[in-house]
Amino acid sequence: MAKDTEKLIRQLSLISYLMAxxxxxTALEIRRDVEGYSGMNEDAFARRFYADRAELDSLGIQLTVERPIDGIAEQENYxxxxxxxxxxxxxxxDGELASLQTSLSLLDGEFAYAxxxxxxLQQITWGRPSPLTAPAQQSIALGITGSAGGHELSQRLAKVETAIFxxxxxxxxxxxxxxxxxxxxxxxxxxxxxxxxxxxLLGHSHERGALRVFRLSRMRGKVAYATKAEHDFKRPAQSVFDPRDYASRADWQFGDTVATGRVWISDRIAWQVERHYGRYGTFxxxxDPARPGVVFATDYANTRQLAAWVLRLGEHARVLEPESLREEVAxxxxxxxARHTGPLDLAPALPPRPVEEAAPTRSAGEGRREAAIRPERFARLVTLASILIEAGRAGKRLELADVLQRLQITEAELREDVAVLNVVNFGGGSYVLYAEVHDDGTIEVDPEPYSDNFARPARLLPVEAKALVAAIDLIGDHLPEGTLESAREKIVAALGADPMEQGLHVAKSGGDDAAIARAASQGIRDNVLVNIEYYKANEDQFSERLIEPYALINGQEGWYVAAYDPAKDDVRHFRLDRIKTATVTDTHFEPRASVDPARDVEGWPRTGEVPASRTAxxxxxxxxxxxxxxxxxxxxELEDGSVVVELRFAGTDWLVREVLMEAGDAAIVEPADAREAVLAATAQLD
Structure with a gap:
């Protein structure tokens, strides 16, 4: 029997024994009665028991130790x-359960913690209809999920996750x-x-002697443990290290602060900037009566990044101070x-590099991606035990295929897990359960009385708790029912701590569009028209639209409401952070069978490239x-180290803003009209 399997049997039997x-x-009783310890000598037992206690403690299962007054270890009680x-x-x-099920159905197969x-979800919905089998909702679609992104990155993420744990x-x-x-x-x-x-990854760099941020996609080769020790360091207290500090920084705030910038923002877009960037400074x-607007004060560590952001806002933003930032922008x-006046002089091109074979991508319906984070087998065994005990007490057989689907494991893995659980006992030859996998595709569980140890939901292990709350935070307040936040509060209360403080944090993407999302969600849920005031940044224009909302979709640049616009007689996607106001009306609409709001979710929301007929x-x-x-x-690739990239674009105004955001480090080669548009835009920046 493998050492890991022996360890799992010991740990599960220890839990059953102590609770029974x-x-x-005493330690002597544990050594005598608990499966897996009895054959050990005194020193081996001491080592194994200590290691098992430490591992259970790390999983959130803490044994109570009562020490005698004279401190003799052998007389400790557990x-x-x-x-x-x-x-x-x-x-x-019911709404919260439906929302949790929707979260899984949206993320399953593409979420690193799926x-x-x-x-x-199996544990927290104990005694209720399984949310895993509830009908999926179609009112939300995800273009961007929490996937690791390929085999190598998945392996890297799994190793880092384990190292943190x-x-x-x-x-x-x-x-x-x-x-x-x-x-x-x-x-x-x-x-x-x-x-x-x-x-x-946020961690202490030994080379720098300080906290640093590492992007996993920029790691090279394998991630390895530095030592063979059980533990190498102690995580600092939250008062010393709070990951939320890093999740609430703008691009220009990574690093040591050099100054505070003060930027004038025109009234025309002040509402949008404050909603989107308010957490990065003050307004x-x-x-100046001649220039109505607000002043945005924000600390910055990277002058170029702040200058680039100001330039992207075009004529609607001006640096007031410090002078060094004004000079940088100028x-x-x-x-x-200079780079858009006259012909652009380019260095000679290098010979094309050999084309590397790309990893196959998954299109909709092609099946599941490789999971990045696999839960500890301990968690799987505890969940399986609860499923088997529930069936045994009900006197019913389980369908093998159903259990495999619920746990997302192979038949071989299931048979191995059942074999382990069949030998877990709580002393005196009393076993927790006995189950048998039959050739007809069913699982029969002996309906004898069971220990109550696994007949109730177990505490969520750290990776399970992180997965649950991360999924909620990834989707946020964008479900039509609006019940994920209340579900999150109940989960954190039951756990006693927020898992996001213990190893994983999902940063909020985009602006604070909660009120807009709620209005759109109400329209989706009740099939009523929503009146929106929409800012079209490409044309610097506001317009009022009366729309039929169908779904909320996320993408690289934020969240959108997919809607049918009767005025345009077509489906349109409106970015939530560009909707200034949204008012739910009393006018009902009949959903159009021809509208498929999630049709494009595998396209531009994921790639960032809208369908277009022009390439720059x-x-x-x-x-x-x-x-x-x-x-x-x-x-x-050019000889001087510069490159020429291709950008697909539908509107010249969007392309101009993308080039302005590069702050002089990019210039349009072609088409000519786009070069002229950039030059014209710079005239408005004085």
Missing amino acids: ERRPV SLRPENFHLPPIAFT EPLRLA RNKTITFDYYTMERDAEGARKVDPYHLLYQGGQFY TPGT ARIQTLR RVWVSPERARWAREERHVAE
Whole structure:
């Protein structure tokens, strides 16, 4: 029998024994009565028992130790309080359960934590109809999910997740984008951050002697443990390290603060900037009557990034101070003009690089992606035990296929798990359960009296708790029922702590569009028209639309409401952060069978490229070429280190803003009319 299997049998039997005894027991009794310990000598038992206690404690299952006054270790008494193993019942509403099921159906197969999420839902919905089999809703679709992104990244993420859980120092090679250099790193991993479609590791860098942020996609090679020790470091207290500090930073705030910028924002878009960027600074009324607007004060660490953001806002933003930031923006405007005046002189192109074979991508309906984070087998065994006991007490056989689907495991894995559970006992030859997998595709469970140990939901293990809350935070308040937030509050109350503080944080994407999302969701739920005031940034125009809302969809740039616009006689997608106001009307509409709001979810929401008939060739400077290689399609590599990328665009105004945001480090090669449009835009920046 494998050592891991022996360990699981010991640990599960220990739990059963302690809870069945309902009294403190000595180490001698444990060694004598618990499956797996009896054959050990005294030293081996001491080592194994200590290791098992430590591992159970790390899983959130804490044994109570009562020490005698004279301190003799052999006379210590051990017990397991029911509340340290069982999950308190959670009184979910039907709407909350439906929302949790929707979360899983949306994320299943593309969420790095999908497998522990399934187990968590089994536990928290104990005694209620399984949310895993409830009918899926079609009122929300995800273009961006919490997937790791490919086999190599999945393996990397799994290793980092385990290292955080076990407090293990890791080593890896890392490509530093700012220095364009690769080097070895030794890091104490504290926390994972999911932001903007990417996973980041927050940890203490031994090379720098300070906390650093590492993007997982920039790690190179394998992630390895630095030592063979059980634990290498102790995670700092929240007062010293709070991951939320890193999740609430703008692009220009990563690093050591150099100054506070004050930027005038015109009244025309002040509402949008405040909603989208309010958490990164403060807003005060402007003092110039000739230029109505607000003043945005924000700390910054990266001058270029803040300058780029200001330039993207075009004529609606101006730097007031400090002078160094004003000069930086002015210099970059001059560079933009120079590179769009007359012909653009490019270096000769390098020979094309060999085309690397890309990993196959999954299209809709092609099945599941490889799971990044697999839950501990301990969690799976506890969940399976509860499923089997429930069936045994009801006197019914289980369908093998149904259990495989619920747990997302193979038949071989299930048979191995059943074999393990069949030998778990709580002392005196009394076994927890006996189950048999029959050749007819059913599972029969002996209906004899069972220990109550696994007849109630167990506490969520750390990775299950993180998966559950991460899924809720990823979707946020964008379900029509609006019940995920209340479900989250109940889950955190039952756990006693917010799992996001213990190793994984999902950063809020986009602006605070909760009120707009609620209005759109109400319209979707009740099939009523919604009146929106919409800002079309490409044309700098506001318009009123009376729309039939069908679904909420997320994408690379934020959340959208997919709607039928009667005025346009077509489906349109309206970005929530561009909807200034949304009013739910009393006018009912009959849903149109021809409208498929999620039809495009695998397209532009995921890739960021809208269907378009034009392609722009854009030159990117040597200083910014490595970022372009990571994020864009490179058409040519040039001898001076610069590159030419291809951008598909539907509107010239969008392309102009993208180039302005590169702050002089990019210039349009073609088409000619787009070059002229950039030049014209710079004239409005003085």
